[in-house]
Amino acid sequence: MIPGDMSNQEITKVQELIYTTRVESVMASDVIVIDPSMTMSQVKNFMRENRISGAPVVAEGKVIGIVTMNDVIRSMEDGKLDSPVTEVMTTEVRTVLMDAKVAEVVNNLGRRGFSRLPVVDHDGKLLGIVTTGTLIRSLLLQMDKSFQKNEAEKLYTYRASHIFQDISSDDTGLTLRYFVNERDFDNAGKASSLIKRSLQRLVVQPQIVRRVGVAVYEAEMNLVIHTDIGGEIVVEVRKDRVNISTVDHGPGIADLKQVLQPGFSTAPEWIRDMGFGAGMGLANIKRVSDVMKLTSDPGHWTRLEMVFNFGPDPLLPKVELEKSLTRGSQ
Numbered sequence: 001m002i003p004g005d006m007s008n009q010e011i012t013k014v015q016e017l018i019y020t021t022r023v024e025s026v027m028a029s030d031v032i033v034i035d036p037s038m039t040m041s042q043v044k045n046f047m048r049e050n051r052i053s054g055a056p057v058v059a060e061g062k063v064i065g066i067v068t069m070n071d072v073i074r075s076m077e078d079g080k081l082d083s084p085v086t087e088v089m090t091t092e093v094r095t096v097l098m099d100a101k102v103a104e105v106v107n108n109l110g111r112r113g114f115s116r117l118p119v120v121d122h123d124g125k126l127l128g129i130v131t132t133g134t135l136i137r138s139l140l141l142q143m144d145k146s147f148q149k150n151e152a153e154k155l156y157t158y159r160a161s162h163i164f165q166d167i168s169s170d171d172t173g174l175t176l177r178y179f180v181n182e183r184d185f186d187n188a189g190k191a192s193s194l195i196k197r198s199l200q201r202l203v204v205q206p207q208i209v210r211r212v213g214v215a216v217y218e219a220e221m222n223l224v225i226h227t228d229i230g231g232e233i234v235v236e237v238r239k240d241r242v243n244i245s246t247v248d249h250g251p252g253i254a255d256l257k258q259v260l261q262p263g264f265s266t267a268p269e270w271i272r273d274m275g276f277g278a279g280m281g282l283a284n285i286k287r288v289s290d291v292m293k294l295t296s297d298p299g300h301w302t303r304l305e306m307v308f309n310f311g312p313d314p315l316l317p318k319v320e321l322e323k324s325l326t327r328g329s330q
Ligand SMILES: Nc1ncnc2c1ncn2[C@@H]1O[C@H](COP(=O)(O)OP(=O)(O)O)[C@@H](O)[C@H]1O
Pocket: 218, 221, 222, 223, 225, 226, 227, 248, 250, 251, 252, 253, 259, 260, 264, 265, 266, 267, 276, 277, 278, 279, 280, 281, 282, 283, 302
């Protein structure tokens, strides 16, 4: 690859963080909210005093709408400044669940032109707000932190990386299996972060670990969001590549071509209200993997296979080189 050539497959540190960071840790928790009893004229003054251009309207802790400067301007033009805010606000509010990964926010902000997303807990109560500003600030902070790898992690890395060296066979493979439950948003993303960590310890190249991280997160979320009874992720690490597959037992996919289109999603409204289901998952997987194969028997099962080649840098090539050098000099 030509240096500086931004190939589609190249995953930056920031993109990696987006897929590993929880929304909760990038939100601003001191949210300025609008009371539903306010009139538009009160909203106008309130926004000016607080120097904000929009805010969620909150009743009993829950977001019931969102009002922006545009709404204020429109009510001024229409001579409706005395109207209650509840008549003017947008009531179809996209929110995001605190446990979701920042990737979901980015998929939503990017595709729909939203500039702020209220963050909610599992009961729909408002916890904070994410804007592009809060996002950038906290990602920069995280970048700093993530460069420090602790001593314990170095030891694990040392031990794990010796597996391929210590076990002798013509073709060694290591199989890792993860079970994912349907609708388990508390644990969603856990398998993919364990997979990433395992690959890091096996000293797979960082760029490939990042790509796997993106793909396997999206695949895991699809098991959580779209399956009837969850499914399984199988990771097979070989010397020259990693094969990953997810399998589930329904509902299956009727039109494979359709689901591969960016932005296409069958996620129900309540799942979209938690920030998931922007329809970018399979498109992202396709972009970052070397081989992707989606097969399904509608009504029965779905299987997604992905391959990531290590290319000219297979696992532990240096060790083999050393061996053959010693042999040669004896
Ligand atoms: N394991 C699966 N079982 C059934 N349908 C699936 C599965 N994975 C993906 N799909 C279908 O493919 C669509 C697109 O998936 P994706 O691109 O990840 O977007 P999203 O998950 O945001 O909807 C989903 O909305 C769903 O209809």
